[in-house]
Amino acid sequence: MTTGNLADEADGLTEAEEAVLEEIEEENVKFVRLQFTDITGTVKNVSIPAGQVEKAFKEGIWFDGSSIEGFVRIQESDMRLEPDPETFAVLPWRTDDNAASARLICDVANTDGTPFEGGPRQVLKSVIERAESMGYEISIGPEPEFFLFEKDEHGKATTNPHDSGGYFDLAPKDLASDVRREIIFTLEDMGFEIEASHHEVAEGQHEINFKYDDALGTADNIATFRAVVRAVAEQHDLHATFMPKPIGEINGSGMHSHISLFDEDGNAFADDDDEFNLSELAYNFMGGVLNHAQAFTAVTNPTVNSYKRLVPGYEAPVYIAWSDVNRSALIRVPDAAGTSARFEIRSPDPSCNPYLAYAAVISAGLEGIENDADPGDPVREDIYEFDDEKREEYGIETLPPNLGAAVDALEEDEVITEALGDHVSEKFAEAKNADYADYKTHVSSWEEEKYLEKF
Missing domain, CATH: 3.10.20.70 (Glutamine synthetase, N-terminal domain)
Known part of the structure; x- marks a missing residue:
């Protein structure tokens, strides 16, 4: 034909x-x-x-x-x-x-x-069907970050940033403004509605935000977004990477995700009479997310390198808590009300499989609704400044320190493994354990420089 x-x-x-x-x-x-x-x-x-x-x-x-x-x-x-x-x-x-x-x-x-059952898109669709059976549609707005690096004379990627710009900088420091503009035009040609773009904190780091969508549409959009960013970067002889922490001692790349649920009456997370404009349902969902954060971290932060980002001091969340002002907490509640009421999960990074990551997070939240989970009180102090005793006093736990610990937490959590299904849970853990085993036996250049001559 x-x-x-x-x-x-x-x-x-x-x-x-x-x-x-x-x-x-x-x-x-x-x-x-x-x-x-x-x-x-x-x-x-x-x-x-x-x-x-x-x-x-x-x-x-x-x-x-x-x-x-x-x-x-x-x-x-x-x-x-x-x-x-x-x-x-x-x-x-x-x-x-x-x-x-x-x-x-x-x-x-x-x-x-x-x-x-092992198809990641099918896993997310199954979780969405569960939400729909409870009367809810899920809305997610992601904020994916990435780096643009120069290539060497052989065309291989380096870790030399394409520019020396910082947060919200303009040209000439932000040399990539034209590249970002072309990425945006390309995405718009493919049906995206772009809301904002800017230079991020680190040199060579950028963020482009596109409009929220239902959970499946957002996951599809993230997969497309990453492909477009890489393709446009290649056209400019640059390498775009969604690696969470490509350079030590500077900020890594996250994919903060804003989540809300809608029912037949509108935004089910909204309550204008609440101090934070959130409904009881929103708090229950939040409680479920906090309860299962250690387990879903293996899915939202799935590489050895992810845990180089999840350390104190670089604006990445480490502590399982929520706040309206505190960016050291896992969940932040923006100043928004009505149809915009929502909260932001700050731990995911852009190396994750978006279908599995959102399936895991949503399942945690739905379990929280079913069991009236309590997220506790907001923490408005800088948790980075807390010592162990004060964190224990507040009941604040931490995210897993490495991929191995994260996979262990995943395998012990029936809510998250059930959401992923037996096939995906088994194969995912198998792949990530293999990565971590390889990492543990690798001798890095840092170790050589630190110990080779000293000992």
């Missing part, structure tokens, strides 16, 4: 699928990338000619699941990609003949057509 008259030839498709075929024809799309993520959050894709999109909608596209980290074994490798028509977007880069490519984000199915 050719791309001409795709919509006319479509049979048995949904209205959304037919709209995709029409746009393919209108935009002169020649190839479509079918995207999905593995358990670590790495985006994978299969490219198909535009003429095969109708077949993809009707029958799915088969692929070898045993080649994808954390999916299935070699003896059960056949799996199917099922594209979600709501995620269709034309990529902004065209060929010389004005032909375009597009992408569709896919769910993963087993050979019998049932959803694959």
Whole structure:
């Protein structure tokens, strides 16, 4: 089948699928990338000619699941990609003949057509279904940060920042303002609504905020955002990284996430009569998040390097507490009311798999609602200044100090492992334990410089 008259030839498709075929024809799309993520959050894709999109909608596209980290074994490798028509977007880069490519984000199915329990997107959809059964829709607004680094003469990434700017700086210190602008235009071409962008605290560090969406849409957007940032950076001969702490002794990159729940009456987190404009439901959800923070940290902060960011002194949260003014706490409540009432979880970093990270956090919050969890009183003092005795007096616990401890906490928490499912919990812990084992046996340049001649 050719791309001409795709919509006319479509049979048995949904209205959304037919709209995709029409746009393919209108935009002169020649190839479509079918995207999905593995358990670590790495985006994978299969490219198909535009003429095969109708077949993809009707029958799915088969692929070898045993080649994808954390999916299935070699003896059960056949799996199917099922594209979600709501995620269709034309990529902004065209060929010389004005032909375009597009992408569709896919769910993963087993050979019998049932959803694959190890698919990260399916894990999040299952948690969303649980929330919907309780009468709620989840809204999430992320704030992903990243670094732009120069490349060396061989085209390999360095840790030399592209500029010397600081928080909210302007040009000439913020040399990357043009790069950020191009990233924003590219994202807008793909349907994003950008709310703000600015230089972050560290040299070479940036933040671009896009409008909140439902939980699944936000996770999809984060996966797309990371791909676009890297692609635009490459066009400027730069390397963009979402590594949480690429340089020691300076601020790392986080992905603060603003969360609220909506029901048939509006924002279920809102209560204008409360000091912090939050409802009892919001406090229960918050209590659940705090109760399970140690367990979901393995998912929201999934690399060895993540724990180089989660240390006192660099504006990253370490302490399991909440506050309206205190950025040393895990949860901050912004000064917002009505439809904007929400709270901000400050621990996630942009290396996480957004589908699994949000599934874990939401599940913790829903469990808090079901069990009337109490988040305790806000802590308005700087917890970084507390000694152990004072933290014990306030009942403040800390996030896990390393990936190994985080995985241990995850495996002991039935609420989070149940939300992730047996398959993902097992494969995720297996992969992260392997990473941590490798890390523990590695001898760093710091150790060589510190001890080689001394001892």
